[in-house]
Amino acid sequence: MKYLQKKFLSGFTVLEVVIAIGILFLILGSSVLFLGSSPQVDLALKDESFRIENTLRTARYKALIGEETDWGVYFSNLSQFRPFYAVFKGSSWNENLAENKKILDSNLFFNVPTSGTTSLVVFERLTGNLKNASSVIIEIRAKKSPLFGKRIYVNQIGGIEVQDISP
Secondary structure, three states: HHHHHHHHHOOOOOOOOOHHHHHHHHHHHHHHHHHHHOOHHHHHHHHHHHHHHHHHHHHHHHHHOOOOOOEEEEOOOOOOOOOEEEEOOOOOHHHHHHEEEEEEOOOOOEEEOOOOEEEEEEEEEOOOOOOOOOOOEEEEEEOOOOOOOEEEEEEEEOOEEEEOOOO
């Protein structure tokens, strides 16, 4: 009888093991959320979103001061080229009228525009309002931590806002 009592008293029950594994998953999951991405990724996202915001503001400024025509920014996420963006003169993309072409940081990717597509942000001459759109969203994400990124939102009247993306 003493042998049977010892057998039932040693070890863990299935319920205890399941609870311990559940707690372990909760701790690991929350640590990913709290730790976030690496400092290099954060810096790359911050720098690139700042450059994109300034590029958009430059195009809007040129449209506002009435430099001949509308101005815009072209965002390319075509697979045959590295992702890039550039300021251009006019209401449609023409590589010959592009200024200051910038290649996207190699640690980042455009989530919007999606892979294989492009996006145009065109500002009307003298008003600085968006032309042919009510709003535009450009989204960049980190390749190593795709849950983290920056969203650049351009509203109808040309206002530009940068938002963090995180889980």
